[in-house]
Amino acid sequence: MSEFDVIKGFAFDMDGVLADTARFHTIAWRKIADEVGTTWTKELEEGLKGIDRMGSLALIISAGGHDDEYDQSAREALAEKKNTNYRELISTLTPDDILPGMQQFLDELKQQAIN
Template identity: 40%
Template sequence: MKPKAVIFDLDGVITDTAHLHFLAWQRVASEIGIEIDEQINEQLKGISRMDSLARILCVGGVEQHVDQQERIRLAARKNALYVASLQQLKPDSVLPGIAELLEELHRNNVPVGLASVSLNAPRILEALGLQEQFDFCADASQIQHSKPHPEIFLAACAGLGVCAVHCIGIEDAQAGIEAINASGMLSVGIGKQLEHADLLLPSTGELSWPLLQTFWLTQHSAHVV
């Protein structure tokens, strides 16, 4: 018995682009007189670009003074800075254990999906040399609700033709763990500060197919009862 699919988040699970996001947001925020730090950046992980901007404007106390047209401009500015920084990504930017796990999943005929709110996901996978390893990629263009709403994970499952309760989701952000749990999937959290993950690992280097298979066998029956 094995999961019908494994669905991965992108940032912080496949590769670490969180710092690139932070630098882009920090520059945009500074341009409008708002200072943000790494603690604020933690609150932006796993949520959409416009939701991230809204939180930054709230931190600066100016959310009531920035209209929708200006928000769209600021979000586009941030994305341009971020996309330019993606040139730094190479195949060796893949986080430890991930390339090996993807190969193991394919050898065992387990479909692999991506659930990322980043519209740049295909570009990132191409830069990492991983585009052929994913059977379906769900991104922000296919959903209306950002994490912690489960829609992005449900979209990935639908794209793979599988039911969420038969899948494992892997995330590094609290909003993502909540989204996975709400979808009915079993959740694997990467990091130390996450709550309510069915399995919590300190890093991607701990991930492997034997570990996921054992986790599935021990947890799935109790999870679906």
Template identity: 35%
Template sequence: MSKTRIKGLLFDLDGVLVSTEQNHFHAWKSIADKYQISFDELDNERLKGMSRGDSLKIILELGDILISEDEFNDLLHLKNQIYLDSIQKLNQKDLLPGVLALLNKAKSKNIPCGLGSSSKNAKTILNLVEIETYFDSIIDGNGVEFPKPNSEVFLNGAMELGLTPNEIIVFEDAESGVKAGKDGGFFVVGVGNIHIKKSVDVFVSSLLDFNLDEYA
């Protein structure tokens, strides 16, 4: 792919723009504790980029726990409540390094930005960290039928930006999101998570190391 053809950027939220990893971990941990399921940070790695429902299925499988659909839905709600309570204190200082600079750079170059996140709370978080106005398209967990690793979230974002996947860079930190981006035909920049280094087109430790001038 020619580096000069980039016309748009699509960002994953968690782990790329902000980190609410610890908030998710503690919320899931309290659910696991309720059922005396052993759940640690390594188990938590497997949940990255997954929908809330799929994450809960994995946790219950870890403890060989079978529950009714009603109880399952109650747990999804409870986990989200614990999580939402814990993220209310997020503010612009919680943006990961290089985020604001890149968003401003994109704006100055008239490169539209979109969000492609599995999180159903994406808009709440974008508001809390005060970057919602930078985004021309916000596709979150409420706007897709198939979560990552399906490409739908990014393909919908591309459509809303009026661009084709090969004109867009996807920024991702999780294996499932990288697969969604690559399968969708996007140029994928991996951010932060060393485990995805081999699966991405370009890897950076943080967005501080990404220079948009090289691509657009």
């Protein structure tokens, strides 16, 4: 067995892996929609799923008919504001928010000195 045949560590993306944070993305994007004057709809919310940050922002701005009102610099500032809102929201996560089975899996990794 070579050294490459043994798992030595794991890397996790928190979103949807360790905790369900989709609601926080929705809240943060909705704040941005409110700020730019776009009416929040279920269709808009659904349309944002799987889209990157700048693409999501473009959809929000376009849905409100505000395409000409925001240059690239303003869009980047709005995207950063969304991320700030999101980070504030995820700071409220507790161990109770860990998805089922993940704590046991993490504990098992720790017991096996896999980090």
